[in-house]
Amino acid sequence: MPAPQRLSLEAEAARRIRIAFLSPAMLKLGHRPTFSPEDLANHFFENVVRRARDAYLTCWGEWPPWVESPVSNAKLTAHRLFHYDLPRHSFRQDKWLEFDGALGYLNLEGELSAGMPWARAAEALHFGQKAAFGLGNVRVFTLE
Numbered sequence: 001m002p003a004p005q006r007l008s009l010e011a012e013a014a015r016r017i018r019i020a021f022l023s024p025a026m027l028k029l030g031h032r033p034t035f036s037p038e039d040l041a042n043h044f045f046e047n048v049v050r051r052a053r054d055a056y057l058t059c060w061g062e063w064p065p066w067v068e069s070p071v072s073n074a075k076l077t078a079h080r081l082f083h084y085d086l087p088r089h090s091f092r093q094d095k096w097l098e099f100d101g102a103l104g105y106l107n108l109e110g111e112l113s114a115g116m117p118w119a120r121a122a123e124a125l126h127f128g129q130k131a132a133f134g135l136g137n138v139r140v141f142t143l144e
Contacts, residue, residue, distance in 0.1 A: 012116035016077075016109045016143040019044060019119070023137040024084045024101025025128040033129070035102045037079040044106075045115045048122040055125060074110040081106070101128065101135055107143070116140075 019041075026033050027040055027047065034040075049067055056064040081104035088097045112119075119140040126136035 012113065012120070012142070014112040014116050014142045016107065017112055017116075017119065018105050018107050018141040018143055019122075020105045020139045020141065021081070021101070021103050021127075021136070022139055023135050024086055024099065024103055025126075025136040025138065026101040026130065027128045033100075035081065035083050037081055037102075037106060038076055040081075040102060041074065041076040041079075041106050041108055044108075044122075044127070045118055047127060048118045048125065051125045051127070051131065052118070052121050074108040074112055074115075076106060077109045078107040080104045099130060099133065099135060101130075116142075 025040070026035070027043055028034070029039060029043070053064055053067055081102045084101060084103045086099040086101075088099050089095075090097050122138050123140060125131070126134075127138050128136040130136070
């Protein structure tokens with residue numbers, strides 16, 4: 001059982017962060033998966049807000065009040081990502097399923113204080129597709 005986490009609503013001052021993908025994370029843009037570091041960085045906060053909205057709907061059965069994606073003019077400064085292939089056999093469906101994604105880290109720089117509560121939420125909610133299977137586990141580190 002994971003330990004309970006307390007999320008702070010206060011803005012955490014951050015100008016540089018590292019997003020570490022601890023389990024394979026996959027982002028779909030349109031109908032195609034992308035493993036591009038630029039796409040992952042540009043859509044990170046947007047995806048986390050969407051997952052938080054969906055979790056709220058699941059728990060309370062109603063749509064949350066208006067939620068805006070944080071304004072972040074973050075720029076990707078460094079990355080080290082690997083495409084990780086994780087095949088899994090489903091005995092119920094009697095076929096192999098592809099569980100792949102990006103492992104590694106992204107470094108973002110800019111005014112990120114408005115997005116830090118959402119980044120902390122990503123640590124609990126995970127990121128991207130197939131998060132219900134435990135994929136997309138991220139950890140966010142503040143650099144300096």
